[in-house]
Amino acid sequence: DTAVSQTPKYLVTQMGNDKSIKCEQNLGHDTMYWYKQDSKKFLKIMFSYNNKELIINETVPNRFSPKSPDKAHLNLHINSLELGDSAVYFCASSPIAGEDTQYFGPGTRLTVL
């Protein structure tokens, strides 16, 4: 019954490692997003995909690479992790790009040591 799911929920890793976060939505939405929430709870959009096509790519280091194998999945791969990447990453989906309610996943807390 989970609308937007993310795995893993927690991720602890060393600097320099590569990690991936997976996201799936079963709402039939066309658009999916990745957000980063920092320690001050500020939510900032990173990427948006509409029907597997990248439509928003905010100023994010190219160490971050989203991949959408189909419109129900949007994964986030991060290379060469840095201390500043520590945050909670949220996946979200919406029926229409940017114009409707977004449904957020439970978040993945990434800690880089």
Next chain:
Amino acid sequence: QQQVKQSPQSLIVQKGGISIINCAYENTAFDYFPWYQQFPGKGPALLIAIRPDVSEKKEGRFTISFNKSAKQFSLHIMDSQPGDSATYFCAARLTFGEGTQLTVNP
């Protein structure tokens, strides 16, 4: 960069009181203004949303007031309850405000 400014950063209200959170946006092209509620350890969830063709929307204890000319909108929580204690985010399309930590004391 498009911005949405939200205030206050934190708010403490007594049970039964009114909580008011304000937001201001810059881009007049924005056409969707949601408020999200986030509990610790959870993702944000839509609370209430408004489009600029109306000046007010009410759902239960929650009301959005929208002032298009001033490019401002606010969330009013009537009869605030301890269970309302959470972080509240306004947004204009995909741009979020900084968040307001609301604490409702019993």
